[in-house]
Amino acid sequence: MEPELKIVNVVVSTKIADSLDLEEVALVLENAEYEPEQFPGLVCRLSIPKVALLIFRSGKLNCTGAKSKEEAEIAIKKIIKELKDAGLDVYENPEIRIQNMVATADLGIEPNLDDIALMVDNTEYEPEQFPGLVYRMDDPKVVVLIFGSGKVVITGLKSLEDGKRALKKILETIKEIQEM
Known part of the structure; x- marks a missing residue:
């Protein structure tokens, strides 16, 4: 789903x-x-x-x-x-x-933010400073905040399509990491 x-x-x-x-x-x-x-x-x-x-x-x-x-x-x-x-x-x-759109979603899973931070480029995760992982995506060019609860915030969007593409990419990346 x-x-x-x-x-x-x-x-x-x-x-x-x-x-x-x-x-x-x-x-x-x-x-x-x-x-x-x-x-x-x-x-x-x-x-x-x-x-x-x-x-x-x-x-x-x-x-x-x-x-x-x-x-x-x-x-x-x-x-x-x-x-x-x-x-x-x-x-x-x-x-x-x-100029900018901000969207939210719930992945329906609880991602391991430590694993994502280790395996994915352009990510920052410092839980002492901020509870979410910051993922600066290149295509689409957006910033994604991923939380341990599975909640996601995507900012820097110019269209809903970009948001859907970013969300799909995040899910694929998390699934790949979990299968390792």
């Missing part, structure tokens, strides 16, 4: 304007926090979908916390509409790019 890969965070970026007056944006958007002495961008938290948007003077915007690219797109469209309705000059349909 294949373990189920669950996307838990999608980070996207886009550009919604040539430039923005963040003081003005802070007045328009309801859940906006703008404290330039602490952070150069404006932070806007939405409850539906549950995401945080970081908006910068340059017009660049990052959205984090979404469970899918579609969810991030809904949030960004919501913000664009609010800004447009308030008379701000923003782009109608900006290109939205996935």
Whole structure:
């Protein structure tokens, strides 16, 4: 049985304007926090979908916390509409790019992390410092955290397909090691 890969965070970026007056944006958007002495961008938290948007003077915007690219797109469209309705000059349909996805899965087995650390290249395992094994995979280019419980976190993903490929590779590697 294949373990189920669950996307838990999608980070996207886009550009919604040539430039923005963040003081003005802070007045328009309801859940906006703008404290330039602490952070150069404006932070806007939405409850539906549950995401945080970081908006910068340059017009660049990052959205984090979404469970899918579609969810991030809904949030960004919501913000664009609010800004447009308030008379701000923003782009109608900006290109939205996935920067990072984080996924989790349960392998359904308890892997021997010491064996994996010994036999697999690009792994780090120092249980005194961190309970998981860190595996920097080259293809797909992702970072995988493997825990003794069989739980796995994959980060650096650009697509769900990459996540499935990484998961398959991990399972094959662990099976090979267990058969030795």
